[in-house]
Amino acid sequence: MLNSGNCTNCTTCGSCQQTPNVDTPNLFCMHCEPSEAPCLKACSEEAIEVLGGAITINGEKCNKCGDCVEVCPINVIKI
Template identity: 85%
Template sequence: MFNSGHCTDCTTCGSCQQAPHVDTPTLFCMHCPPSEAPCLKACKQNAIEVLGGAITINGEKCNLCRDCVEVCPINVIKI
C-alpha cells in the first residue's frame, strides 16, 4: 500500500513515476482518482490529462507555471 509520508521519489513502488529535473515534466500517477485530482483541476493550460486512468502531463501544453506542483497532495510533480 502506498504511504505518501514515506515517499522518497524513488519511483520503485509503481504508484507514481516521473523523470525528475527535466525541462518538460513527465508524470504517470495513479494516486488520485482523476475526478478528484487537484493537479488536473488546477491546470489552466489543460496540460494535465487522463490516460488509461492515470494522470499524465502533456509536455506540449505545459507552460511550467507550477500550479500543479503547488496542489499535488504527494509532491510527485517536479518542475
C-alpha cells in the same frame, strides 16, 4: 493505491513516476482518483490529462507555471 506516508519518491513501486529536472515535465501518477486530482483541476492549460486511469502531463501543452506542483498532495510533480 499508494500510501503517501511511505512515499520516498523512489519511483520503483509504479504508483508514481517522475523525472525531475527535465525540460518537459514527465508524470505517471495513480495516487488520486482522476475526478478528484487537484493538479488536474489546477491546470489552466489543460496539460494534465488522464491516460488509462493514470494522471499524466502533456509536455506540449504545459507552460511550466507550477500550479500543479503547489497542489499535489504527495509532492511528486517536479518542474
